[in-house]
Amino acid sequence: MDIKYIDGGVTAPNGFLASGIHCGLKKSDLKKDLALIYSEVPAAAAGMYTKNKVKGAPIYITKEHLTNKKAQAIIINSGNANTCNGNDGLEKAKKMTTLQAKELNLKADDILVASTGVIGVPLNIDAIKNGIPLLTEKLSKDGFDDASSAIMTTDTFKKQLALEFYIGDKKITIGAMAKGSGMIEPNMGTMLSFITTDLSISPELLNEALQTIVKVTYNRVSVDGDTSTNDMVLMLANGLAENSTITEKDENYNAFVEALSSLNTIMAKNIAKDGEGATKLLECQIIGAANEQDAVVLGKSVINSSLVKTAMFGSDANWGRILCALGYTNIDFDPEKVDVSFESSAGSIDVCKAGSPLPFDEDKAKKILSQKEIIIKVNLYLGDSSAYVWGCDLSYEYVKINGDYRS
Structure with a gap:
């Protein structure tokens, strides 16, 4: 199969925009700490999460919002994991989705949420609330780079990639961005990965494809043996490539899985390469x-x-x-x-x-x-x-x- 790697990260596929800003969660004004990925139309969605018994509040809210197997945006903050904060953490993770939904004229359950950073520190929700209008205003096709910067913690370089391949005469594009440097033994960090595609595929097969590729990519990375509380891989497929919707495991499905595995193998290796203090x-x-x-x-x-x-x-x-x-x-x-x-x-x-x-x-x-x-x-x-x-x-x-x- 002919796969071509291209620029653009998560905004490379049709219909996806992204942004990243500094809202005040990190001390330095020079470090972005809030990111947004947005699909211009509703998308099939799937997720995988940490196996740690201690889980970040965003995981519970994202799982709840994914029960309908659809989403249209993902808001991500760095600088604070929003973990081990009890009901306060859950309320603030939920509020992140309601605040973002209001700005995008969507329902709260159309928004997924992820966080990364220090555990056991209350989340500054006011900083996020004040930042969301600018975050939304800055959404663009060129926003993938800022978004990738905004999810970094101890990472030394941005991890983003995109590719395109064909199903029949339809060009299919997949984009991804990830962060991860330490606290990484993903059994599906802190390791976060966000994948976008304009493929049209049933939510059930999207989920199965994600499960398949995570096993042979992200789940085969270990930096230090510590399974994070916030590990999460999310994928959105908005169908704007206008291929015939994939509803069975045919050759088109297999081609998608092959391309998805290829892209995320590189992403996984980049996470390992950027292990905290790593030289090799x-x-x-x-x-x-x-x-x-x-x-x-x-x-x-x-x-x-x-x-x-x-x-x-x-x-x-x-x-x-x-x-x-x-x-x-x-x-x-x-x-x-x-x-x-x-x-x-x-x-x-x-x-x-x-x-x-x-x-x-x-x-x-x-x-x-x-x-x-x-x-x-x-x-x-x-x-x-x-x-x-x-x-x-x-x-x-x-x-x-x-x-x-x-x-």
Whole structure:
């Protein structure tokens, strides 16, 4: 399938506008903290959320508003997670939707809401109330960049992407923006992702497509093993591409899922790459597993290991830490069959064969592991299943960032 990546983020698809402003949730006037995504027509909508038992207030309100499987706008604030604030938090999350609905001449349940930032601090709803008129006024096709900036917390770069492909003679466009740098073990942060498309598809199949791609993209990222309280992925499909509505799992549906997976794999890798204090993107490839789920669990154990992560930060080919991380999972495998190798743009090197050391050039290994993107390849020789998961190294900067996060 021919996929073309384009500019535009969440406003690339037909009928979508966005904006981002500073309303006062963050101390610095230079940092945007309130974002809006708007579809000019009602859209089919779907969402996935954190598995943490402690959930941000916006998740409850968004779930409630999505019971009709439709939405037309998403309001997002950064600087405050609106989590662990009891009824006050729920009331303020709800108020964000009613205030925004009034400005857009919509119903409150047409608006979805998301928040990210510090947990356990009351949300300054007055700042949001005062900012919503300007936020709405600034909606435009060019607003995707400001919106992407406004959802960032400790992120070091904006994460946004768009693509187009064809279903018959109809051009379909998908756009996305995400944030996430720390507190990330998405089982579906804090990790937020917002996806827009002008595809016409039934709400039921939109939801199924989202569930399918999240499993192989966002749910395979881990920065630090902490599952956030506010993780959320939302998707709107407004139908303005004017394709024949997808109502069954045919070749058009499969093409959509393929394009959606392609875009969000890149988004997920960008989240891992931007892990707090990270200097390297790690990809752990588990091959030869008995089943895919085992491969995911084993891969995540490797990229979540503090010892593996620090070894990668130091460009140290300490492969014994990888076998150790595999071994403390509950997955059954034979350590005496495992092969391990490292790959990067500087080449590849085998370091372990059948669970035993191989002689290798330490200088070559150092050069390979000194690159910005590292592949850790593990072959279990158990079956035909495999999985790729993404993480990052662990640097001094991670402790610094999280030691003074509130300040």
